[in-house]
Amino acid sequence: MLRLLTGLFKIAVVSLITGAGLSAFDITAADILADLGLTPENVLDLLQRGAAWAVPNIVLGSMVIVPIWLVIYLLKPPRG
Incomplete structure (x- = not known):
């Protein structure tokens, strides 16, 4: 960090x-x-369109990845 x-x-x-x-x-x-x-307006529009595309795809991907990660994390042997 x-x-x-x-x-x-x-x-x-x-x-x-x-x-x-x-x-x-x-x-x-x-x-x-x-x-x-x-123009600044064009850049803002591009950022908004990019976010409108990315956020649903991130949410959809996380609905698959997070449960898989959780299962793998829970099945790992403990560190000792």
């Missing part, structure tokens, strides 16, 4: 430094999106 938090902290620090550097050159997120031919 500590490694995960350390990794997330490093990503946050590097992102902050990169954002400050880009801001110094007057580059905004809207400029980068415009260069890619996207």
Whole structure:
């Protein structure tokens, strides 16, 4: 768990430094999106459609995987 938090902290620090550097050159997120031919509304729509597709599939998959994992976990010999 500590490694995960350390990794997330490093990503946050590097992102902050990169954002400050880009801001110094007057580059905004809207400029980068415009260069890619996207708008913030398009990105939000893509995220919503992706979540609408992913959530039902995650739930469906977990209905199969979780019981299998539970049976395997219960049938494992105890550690000693």
